[in-house]
Amino acid sequence: MVAILQQPPKMTIEEYFAWELQQELRYEYVNGEVFAMTGGTIPHNDIALNFYRVLYPHLRARGCRVNVSDVKVQVTPQSPYYYPDVIVSCDPQDLNARKFIQNPKIIAEVLSPSTSEKDRGEKFTNYLKIPSLQEYLLIDSEKISVERYCRGEGKMWLYYPYTEGDMITLSSIEFELAIAPLYEGIIFEAEE
Numbered sequence: 001m002v003a004i005l006q007q008p009p010k011m012t013i014e015e016y017f018a019w020e021l022q023q024e025l026r027y028e029y030v031n032g033e034v035f036a037m038t039g040g041t042i043p044h045n046d047i048a049l050n051f052y053r054v055l056y057p058h059l060r061a062r063g064c065r066v067n068v069s070d071v072k073v074q075v076t077p078q079s080p081y082y083y084p085d086v087i088v089s090c091d092p093q094d095l096n097a098r099k100f101i102q103n104p105k106i107i108a109e110v111l112s113p114s115t116s117e118k119d120r121g122e123k124f125t126n127y128l129k130i131p132s133l134q135e136y137l138l139i140d141s142e143k144i145s146v147e148r149y150c151r152g153e154g155k156m157w158l159y160y161p162y163t164e165g166d167m168i169t170l171s172s173i174e175f176e177l178a179i180a181p182l183y184e185g186i187i188f189e190a191e192e
Contacts, residue, residue, distance in 0.1 A: 028080065044110050047186065050185075062090065076129070082126070088107075110140075111140045134172035146161075165180075
């Protein structure tokens with residue numbers, strides 16, 4: 001039997017925080033409305049974890065934190081609140097955070113056919129409003145491809161595409177990584 005989820009009524013941010021604690025699923029919050037976070041694919045999850053594994057030793061030594069999937073980011077105090085696939089913060093306020101990250105330095109979303117439009121559209125537009133955000137990464141789960149947006153001068157964002165064999169530069173944390181470890185263990189549908 002398939003459970004049908006009813007959309008809860010609009011709520012304030014305080015109501016959302018209290019309500020979500022009682023739920024079995026995670027929910028993103030946008031302008032009073034909540035949206036269930038459904039399960040991703042195994043490759044989606046593996047890519048996020050691979051990225052975490054590569055970043056963790058470098059960030060730990062720098063006094064930064066990196067989280068995967070189950071940690072919210074606050075775009076503004078009122079709305080929205082999202083669950084990025086990977087989030088990095090080096091802000092002292094976030095190092096002991098318990099509910100959400102307020103000052104991310106890097107946000108990464110792993111793209112899948114069902115999330116790509118939202119990650120490239122609504123989330124991208126909102127993430128760019130976060131003053132602390134320096135880099136936004138879109139990591140494709142269907143092929144070896146990473147897109148990096150890096151904060152430039154003023155309102156400018158610089159675009160860097162990466163593909164098989166490339167080294168990815170994360171200038172905000174002074175780190176370079178090969179693209180290959182992100183896709184370690186991933187079997188693409190065409191290979192099955």
